[in-house]
Amino acid sequence: xxxxAMLGLGRTGWIEKGMPKCGPLxxxxxxxxxxxxxxxxHTVWEGAIGDRHDMILGxxxxxxxxxxxxxxxxxxxxxxxxxxxxxxxxxxLEAQNGFSVHSxxxxxxxxxxxxxxxxFGEYFHVNEADANLALLPDSVDPAxxxxxxxMVPTGFHGVxxxxxxxxxxxxxxxxxxxxxxxxxxxxxxxASHLYAVGSRHNCIEAAKQYGATDIINYREGDIxxxxxxxxxxxxxxxxxxxxxxxxxxxxxxxxxxxxxIIGNVNYxxxxxxxxxxxxAWGCGMGHKTIAGGLMPGGRLRMEKLVSLMETGRLxxxxxxxxxxxxxxxxxxxxxxxxxxPRDLIKPVVVI
Ligand code: NDP
Ligand code: ZN
Numbered sequence: 001x002x003x004x005a006m007l008g009l010g011r012t013g014w015i016e017k018g019m020p021k022c023g024p025l026x027x028x029x030x031x032x033x034x035x036x037x038x039x040x041x042h043t044v045w046e047g048a049i050g051d052r053h054d055m056i057l058g059x060x061x062x063x064x065x066x067x068x069x070x071x072x073x074x075x076x077x078x079x080x081x082x083x084x085x086x087x088x089x090x091x092x093l094e095a096q097n098g099f100s101v102h103s104x105x106x107x108x109x110x111x112x113x114x115x116x117x118x119x120f121g122e123y124f125h126v127n128e129a130d131a132n133l134a135l136l137p138d139s140v141d142p143a144x145x146x147x148x149x150x151m152v153p154t155g156f157h158g159v160x161x162x163x164x165x166x167x168x169x170x171x172x173x174x175x176x177x178x179x180x181x182x183x184x185x186x187x188x189x190x191a192s193h194l195y196a197v198g199s200r201h202n203c204i205e206a207a208k209q210y211g212a213t214d215i216i217n218y219r220e221g222d223i224x225x226x227x228x229x230x231x232x233x234x235x236x237x238x239x240x241x242x243x244x245x246x247x248x249x250x251x252x253x254x255x256x257x258x259x260x261i262i263g264n265v266n267y268x269x270x271x272x273x274x275x276x277x278x279x280a281w282g283c284g285m286g287h288k289t290i291a292g293g294l295m296p297g298g299r300l301r302m303e304k305l306v307s308l309m310e311t312g313r314l315x316x317x318x319x320x321x322x323x324x325x326x327x328x329x330x331x332x333x334x335x336x337x338x339x340x341p342r343d344l345i346k347p348v349v350v351i
């Protein structure tokens with residue numbers, strides 16, 4: 001079969017591989033729609049997970065089941081399924097401890113295009129199908145549903161990490177597709193004032209539609225000054241970080257109120273340390289919490305998230321600025337993600 005792969009650091013291309021093998025608990029799926037991710041860019045061009053050779057890329061897909069293992073009970077060939085980016089081993093001690101994303105080691109629940117071939121192949125393997133896949137309802141557009149693989153659960157996880165409550169003021173730093181879903185999630189969770197930090201026009205317009213009350217352009221001035229001015233020196237109850245650099249955490253600590261929580265889902269790719277500003281952190285006594293996490297997957301979570309789309313409470317289609325038709329366009333879509341033209345939010349390839 002054919003797949004679009006990382007050939008080595010900084011190199012990608014089409015390759016031929018054998019069909020993936022289906023274990024008793026597993027499924028083989030063929031993609032219906034896929035999307036490249038900022039994480040694919042980090043993987044290939046920034047060496048985020050080290051070197052990989054001839055590894056098929058991609059971890060965001062909806063697909064059709066073509067084969068299931070003998071012990072799979074909830075899915076059968078022909079079912080259309082949502083495939084989460086994170087596919088843990090649910091029997092692991094880490095999963096039993098409540099952190100399935102770290103099953104088998106820190107961040108090791110992330111398997112596609114990390115430890116094994118990803119979803120940019122004609123077929124791909126899903127471990128523990130009963131626990132990791134979710135049925136795609138007929139009423140939900142597959143292209144929009146691809147955002148359930150990673151963008152929705154990651155952005156929403158920022159909201160969960162920050163424990164956003166009714167009426168709270170929230171700053172979302174970074175409004176690419178992940179941050180936009182954090183904006184949508186914070187609004188669903190009852191945020192009042194919602195400060196969205198970004199600069200691209202399309203992202204700003206989408207942020208307003210998803211519920212941002214105020215836009216902060218980080219290119220036009222210091223984020224901390226702008227948020228402090230808008231909040232009359234009070235700062236915000238919660239911060240969600242979905243973009244920026246290691247210094248963004250410093251800004252988040254500056255703007256969050258004592259007792260506040262920073263939920264980080266951003267990937268920090270540079271520097272050995274992340275610094276915390278001493279005074280703004282109350283010299284260690286300010287009750288300002290920094291929580292960071294990888295998105296949880298799992299069938300139950302995916303079913304709950306897709307029900308938000310079924311009921312019209314969440315519309316991910318605003319993220320899809322670039323649509324392609326045909327498997328061969330995966331390369332073009334990935335390069336768009338790499339080059340990030342200013343009108344891009346997220347590309348999707350319908351196969
Ligand atoms: P994008 O690159 O599309 O968006 C990044 C956002 O951050 C943009 O709004 C950008 O603004 C903004 N930004 C950039 N620099 C700064 C800065 N200095 N200060 C403030 N804002 C800034 O990324 P994605 O939305 O695709 O992904 C966001 C992050 O989430 C990535 O690091 C990705 O790897 C990570 N991720 C994490 C996952 C998890 O499970 N935890 C899963 C998936 C992704 P501008 O408008 O100017 O572009
Ligand atoms: Zn992703």
